[in-house]
Amino acid sequence: MDQVGSILDRPKFYYNIDGLGELGGSVMCLGFALLLWLLMRSPADSVWHQISFLALVGLMFLIHYGTKAVKTRITYPRTGFVEYRKPLHTQAIAAALGALTAVGLAIGFRRHWDISALASLTGLVFAAAYAYQIARAVRWKWVIVGAMAVATFVIAFLPAAVLGALGSESPAHPDRAKLLGTILLSLMVYGTLLLISGNISLWLYLRHTQPPAQEGQ
Amino acid sequence: MNQQIRTIADLDRVIHEPGRLMIVALLFAVEQADFLYLQHETCMNKGTLSSHLSRLEEAGYVEITKTFRAKIPQTLLRLTESGRQAFEGYRRNLKAAL
Numbered sequence: 625m626d627q628v629g630s631i632l633d634r635p636k637f638y639y640n641i642d643g644l645g646e647l648g649g650s651v652m653c654l655g656f657a658l659l660l661w662l663l664m665r666s667p668a669d670s671v672w673h674q675i676s677f678l679a680l681v682g683l684m685f686l687i688h689y690g691t692k693a694v695k696t697r698i699t700y701p702r703t704g705f706v707e708y709r710k711p712l713h714t715q716a717i718a719a720a721l722g723a724l725t726a727v728g729l730a731i732g733f734r735r736h737w738d739i740s741a742l743a744s745l746t747g748l749v750f751a752a753a754y755a756y757q758i759a760r761a762v763r764w765k766w767v768i769v770g771a772m773a774v775a776t777f778v779i780a781f782l783p784a785a786v787l788g789a790l791g792s793e794s795p796a797h798p799d800r801a802k803l804l805g806t807i808l809l810s811l812m813v814y815g816t817l818l819l820i821s822g823n824i825s826l827w828l829y830l831r832h833t834q835p836p837a838q839e840g841q
Numbered sequence: 842m843n844q845q846i847r848t849i850a851d852l853d854r855v856i857h858e859p860g861r862l863m864i865v866a867l868l869f870a871v872e873q874a875d876f877l878y879l880q881h882e883t884c885m886n887k888g889t890l891s892s893h894l895s896r897l898e899e900a901g902y903v904e905i906t907k908t909f910r911a912k913i914p915q916t917l918l919r920l921t922e923s924g925r926q927a928f929e930g931y932r933r934n935l936k937a938a939l
Contacts, residue, residue: 628935631863631866631867634867635874638882700875700877701877703878703881704877704879704881705877705917706873706874707871707873708872709871
């Protein structure tokens with residue numbers, strides 16, 4: 625029965641067989657980081673503040689359709705096409721978890737909880753989600769999980785002055801600057817780790833799969 | 842004990858064959874997949890996979906659609922509702938028997 629269970633899990637892991645799941649995640653993290661940095665460094669009346677929402681939507685579209693286009697050209701002709709089921713309860717659980725995390729962070733910030741602890745908690749949730757979704761299927765990706773966990777603790781224990789300097793140039797709101805600095809650094813580190821892991825997966829995938837045979841005339 | 846033996850005898854023989862069990866389990870987890878994906882995952886050759894799929898189609902468990910993706914022929918496979926029910930029943934019976 626366990627073998628049947630593992631066969632049932634295989635299509636889930638197939639989504640990232642080419643590393644595109646991770647590359648999409650890395651574009652999202654690094655894109656958010658870039659947007660956050662632009663918003664922090666530009667004046668309040670700059671164009672970035674006016675189009676930030678549009679840029680966010682554009683980034684999501686880029687990830688969705690970019691992944692689809694690459695899969696259509698590279699993955700489907702090599703190892704086949706899969707359309708996934710979209711059960712409502714899975715989407716509801718993901719949305720609820722996301723909302724819960726956002727509410728937890730907002731409450732924590734308002735009540736002046738320790739930002740380092742919040743950052744560690746969020747980072748560990750991220751690392752656990754990555755381990756469950758991706759590293760479970762590929763053994764070497766546990767190195768990435770370990771790196772994520774270590775990076776989370778390093779960021780949490782960085783001096784407030786370093787994070788504050790990253791978060792904002794103005795010393796008027798040190799708590800806000802520390803929070804923004806923590807988020808910015810976390811996004812950059814997770815994005816970079818996903819980029820490295822995704823690229824290695826894509827390289828291994830291209831190396832171990834045959835390109836589609838040319839159709840005869 | 843007799844009940845257990847009867848449960849084993851009641852197992853759906855169309856699904857019980859290892860090759861077809863792999864195909865049905867893979868299709869159960871997705872909305873639809875193409876022939877190439879099943880071939881890649883099961884490591885069966887085209888002929889064997891085709892014959893298993895024909896048997897599953899005859900039983901009404903799999904729906905086969907021939908289509909084109911960017912001018913290249915593509916065979917899409919989907920588990921029917923009765924196929925899903927049959928697989929769930931098979932797993933229940935196997936658990937009870939073991």
